[in-house]
Amino acid sequence: MFVSYKWLAEYVDLSGITPDELAEKITRSGIEVEGVDVLNEGMKGVVIGHVVEKEQHPDADKLNKCQVDLGDGELVQIICGAKNVDKGQKVAVATVGAVLPGNFKIKKAKLRGEVSNGMICSLQELGIESKLVAKEYSEGIFVFPSDVEVGKDALAQLNLDDAVLELGLTPNRSDALSMLGVAHEVAAILSREVKYPEISYDKSSEKASSEVSVKVDATEDNPLYIAKVIKNVTVAPSPLWMQTQLMAAGIRPHNNVVDITNFVLLEYGQPLHAFDYDRFGSKEVLVRRANDGEKIVTLDDQERTLTSDHLVITNGTEPVALAGVMGGANSEVQNDTKTILLESALFNGQRIRTASKDHGLRSEASARYEKGVDPNRVQAAAERAAQLISLYAGGEVLEGSVEVQSASFEPAVVQTTVEKVNRILGMNISAEEMKSIFDRLQFGVELDGSTLTVTVPTRRGDITIEEDLVEEVARLYGYDNIPTTLPVGQAIPGKLTSYQEKRRKVRRYLEGTGLYQAITYSLTSEEKAAKYALESAELTKLSLPMSEERSVLRLSLLPHLLDALRYNVARQIDQVALYEVSSVFLSQGKDTQPLEKERLSAAITGLWHSHSWQGEKKPVDFYVAKGIVDGLVSLLGLTNQIEYKQAKREGMHPGRTAEVYLGDKLVGFVGQIHPTVQKELDLNETYVFELSLEDLLTFDIEETRFEVIPRHPSITRDIALVVDKNVIAGDIEKVITEAGGKMLKDVSVFDLYEGDRLEEGKKSVAFSLRYFDPERTLTDEDVTKVHDKVLKAVEEKVNASLRG
Known part of the structure; x- marks a missing residue:
């Protein structure tokens, strides 16, 4: 809702408060003011000029040489290219030194050899949007009424010395969709009174009931309908003040009759419609539901096919308006209209919403009916419109109204x-x-x-x-x-639990590694539900699923993450790294709520690093995914408790998958999606992991212990061990660690060799061992003694021999 500050001041006293201050007060009272637009901001030097003479430019067919009186007794020459400029007009002139929107400064210039001392302006050049400019001035300069005073501020005459407040209304505050509604709100905030317009006009001796009758068949959709008849109307442009107020509210002026109905809509919040009585087709107004397949041509010249869900205004036989949405072309007010049938009615909001949505027609009227209008303003709005039509269109209002009311409206x-x-x-x-x-x-x-x-x-x-x-x-x-108080109690509430703190650290860490958080559906299909699940369980099925695709609760997060990868890759985003922290649901039997367990899953595809300047590209691989898990485990202080074991899992690559154990308990897996699954999903190499976050975050770990920085050097020994191909490097590392005791601080694999220099079925695995004693400097004898124990242990337990 756009609210003109100057217009609002006609209903409530705003003295002593600026538009910005008013916006702040309205916002603090519960209706957000999204912005305050000062219409003449940055503009100056625009006055009303009188075109005294106009002649063709001697050297340009499309330019005119105008002599313009600016009110100071002297004529100035202005070159103008507008087609509609003419002698005798009163126009907006940006004088030399004036500033227009966009900080456009007017200077004295020469156009094709002729001096131009300013610019005759269109409304667009004064900052008014093209869609709000009346059609007759949409492609030329604006012409003021002849009674305006030459030399006066043109911006003030156009009401551009105004500020417009944009209200962001929630659906429940339909009362603020009118100037009077906003006035009530502002009056309550400022403790001031609301001034309603005084309504009085001369009535004809004829009665409206003798010219029209009203019948309502669809009483539930239309509990109140009021019709008035106004004769001897002269259709012409509406007064300038009304046009400018409509433009400030975002409505384009048309003619005095249409503008008055729009003005009253904004003033009272009550939509009105004016029919050409002579084109209406009968003296009867019948409000009913449309027949299926019935057609109407609306004011936008579009033929629309109706259904029985739509409410129409008819002349007894054919529709003349789609109720509450748009009138029909067959009864439109035109320049030769002399008699008006004025409609003010209360329509059911849901019925109007249906028609508006079905036909893609959203109007100021339909928006208000959808949210609800005040039933006790229907009559007042009709009377206000009749007053203005009598005043500005010369109409003779017939006495009384024809009214059909089927419901009472009590507060x-x-x-x-x-x-x-x-x-x-x-x-x-x-x-x-x-x-x-x-x-x-x-x-x-x-x-x-x-x-x-x-x-x-x-x-x-x-x-x-x-x-x-x-x-x-x-x-x-x-x-x-509202006072601010501190909670009182034995413990300070609001603190994160240890679990919540750790989970927040996990999210921060994953986002730091380059993963983006995803949120996917908990509901999935029976086909996907158990894929990649860490624990097997019966499926938890919905009694009334929306579809087969959303019929059961998931046992793993990965299927939907893979769908998200496929969606992005299909849209040419070839580097995707997603993670999700959410729950899976393990059935505990019929009529028992499933057990929720929190999981952490991630899926990565494409390039992991790409430095085009250095020509370096690194695609994601198993060690990228495992490295992320290693970092996470280290963050949680579980490095010494975690063990990776080679594994084969359904849907995963048989040689690039490892299960993750916390002690003796399986808590996850990491690896590559099986190539056949990748092909089905149109993905390149994709690596994933899923971890039981609940187990990782609730595992009791020892408090962190700090050690003194060592003063003594360490000694490193490298060994290459020849073992059978089926021996796992992790098992060898475990044997080395046990045999090395306290003196052995680090063990790491740095080489793997399989080739023709080894026996068939053998491989060589090279380890780097670091020995260290914090209390003294080790001698070769000390290290050799422990190192020999290591070599003996690997020989006995994994049948390893030193490679010569």
Whole structure:
């Protein structure tokens, strides 16, 4: 909702408060002001000029040489290329030295040899959007009415000395979709009064009921319909002040009749529609549901096929409007229109929403019907429009209205107590202060002891229950005035548990390695549910699934992560690294809630490093995925408790997969997706891991112990051991570590050889061993003694021999 500050000031006294200050107060009271647009910001030097003479430029067919009076008694020459410029017009002139939007400065210039002392402006050049400019001025300069005074500030005449507040309204605050609704809100905030427009006009001796009858078949969709008849109308441009107010609100001016209906829509929040009475086709208005297949040509000249879900206004036989959305072309107000049938009605919001959505037509009217209009303003809006049409279109309003009403509209009555309001808000607001707040909102309120009985005006349809009253008290009393208190108790609440802290560290670490967090569905298909699961369990099925693809709870996070990889790769994103921390669901039998266990999964494909300048590209491989797991394990202090074991798992590469054990317990796996699965998913080499995060984060670890930085040097010995090909390097490393005892600090593999220099079925694995004693410098004899024990152990336990 765009709210003109100057227009709003017509309904509520805004003296002493700037647009920015008002925006701040409105925001603090619960309606967000998304921005304040100062319409003439940065502009100056634009005045009203009178074109006294116009002649063709001697050296340019498309330019005109104009002599313009700027109000100082002298004529200035201005070269203008607009097609519609003419002698006698009053126009907006940017004088020499003027500044236009975009910091465009006007200077004295020569155009094809002729001096130009300024620029005659179009509305677009003054910062008004093209879509808001009336069609007659959309491709040329703007021409003021003849009664404006030459030399006056043109920006003020165009109401560009205004500020427009953009309200970001939530669906429940439909009352603020009108200037009067916003005025009520502002008046309550500022403790001021709302001034409604005075409605009075001369009525014809003829009665509206003699010219039209109204029948409503669809009473549930249309509980109130009011029709007025206005004769001898002269269709012409609307007054300049009305055009500028409509433009400030984001509506394009058309003619006086249409502009008045739009003006009242913005003023009262009540949509209106004006039919050409002589083109209507009968004296009967019939409101009904459309017939399936029935057609109507709307005002945008589009033929639309209707269904029985749509509500239409008809002349008894054929539709003349799609109710609440758009009128029909067959009854449109045109330049020769003399008699108007004015409609003001209350339509069911859901019915209007259906028609608007089905036909892709969203209008200012449909938006208000969808959110709800005030039923007690329907009549007032019709009377206000009749007054303005009488005043600015010369219309003769026939006496009375033709009205069909099938429901009553009573204000809601809601009760609460002072104690409950204060208990919910944690405050101590007095009963008198609460009553004052409801008085400022112009709600009816009775205070009986500590009980507040509030009669809510129909314009505030969002207030129906006790908690709504509490909210009104809170926002008008001021959220800033709600006291800040510290919790009281034996322990300070709000602290993360140890598990939560560790989980947060895990997320931070993974994102630091270059992985992006993904969130996927917990529901999956029976085919995918058990793939890559760490634990086998029966599937937990939904009783009423949305589809087969979302029919059971998952046992693994990886299937959906792989789907996410495939989705991205299919869109030419060939480097994808995702992780997810979420739950899997293990069935515990029928009629028992499944057990949730938290898992950590990741899936990576494409290049891991790419330095185009250095020509270095490193695709992801097993050691990248395992390295991420190693870093995670180290972060959690579990390095000495974790062991990797070669494994074969369904859906995983048989030679590039390892299971992860925490002590003797399987807590995850890491490896490459099986090539056949990769092919099915149209993926290149893809590496994944899934870990039981719950087991990793709840494992008890010893407190970190710090050691003194060693003063004595270490000694390194390298050995190459020949073993059978089926012997696992990790098993050899375990034997070396046990035999080396306390003196052996580090063991690492640095080479693997298989070739023709070894016997068939053998391989050579090279290890680097580092010996160290923190208390003294080791001698060769000390190291040799321990090293010999290592060599003897590997010979006996894994049948290894030193490679010569």
